[in-house]
Amino acid sequence: MSNCFLFDNDGTLVDSEYLCNVGLVLMFRRHGIELGADELVIRFRGWKLASLLSILEEEHEIKLSANFVKDYRKIVSELFDNELKPVEGVIDVLESLKGPKAVVSSGPMHKIKQALDLCGLSKYFGDNLFSSYEVGIWKPDPGIYLHAAKEMGYSPDRCIVIDDGPVGVKAGCEAGMKTYFFNRFNEECDSAGVVSFRRMAELPELVGT
Template identity: 55%
Template structure:
């Protein structure tokens, strides 16, 4: 029986994946790299920023400046302030599902909190926010989810994880939790996943 729900943040609670990759698209233009936000999103969804940047440097034979990450994050903050919104149906789902909830994201804690605050979702989690940058574990490693379950007071088998990336789903499986793929744009082959939803209104059925 599922007693706790662990949510990813970017692309799951908040519609931020495009904005994050738009920021990357804009910053990479300074280095002569023309990669669209959509292509970057498809390729690197759910990945660790440092790993993504290493791949880009290698592929395009460039060296990013030391301040690239800080300037990129500042740009993303601006994009968030202007355009960030909750994913469709999230507010209703979080209101109606009364199980304990938390967020476990690969993003920095400050970024997660900012995204939840701007989108008006902070109130649903009572400070139960866990970041890979604090835990020292990045998906597909299950460490971030195991840490979240322990802090929430539940066994892994009692937890469901809602994720929009393959890395997150792999981490949930490795943690021994119920993985629920949120795929509103039908990016993935749903026959490969045991639990999938296209809209947050389907979440209640996926955890019962």
């Protein structure tokens, strides 16, 4: 039986983390607050949006409007339309990995689908898309990956997680799955058994295809 590959989306399949945080920079600028997109990428990759906004509200002593998320999503969607690209080397990787594949993301479903469509990746996953917003579970809770495995018909020990965020790596490990950390920023990882790599092209050899 083949392995089942469970991919994170933002920053793993599509090069969207920076664009998502540019959206936050633009939104907070409306409040006279200057944030750095690069710093936000490092700090909040894979986080639930509501959680990171709550922290930023507290740090900057502001209360965001009820329309903030809607306006933010619109800005990000426009940035995606104009600038989104697949992660370098990921198409070759998806072509070479033999076995079913799914996307397991903390983002809303419409954002997942838009990103995959724009980057030409939808054909590799079909309907195997799992969003925290639909499941009601956010990384680092391992439940999101366990749910995806169950729906795909695979036991955790036959699943391989590929994620670029520390919270996602933690979720994969705690789900009992072999976890590969797409570690573009050369960060420390204290989760036991994680395989860290910096270039997507390295992945097929690491998983033994």
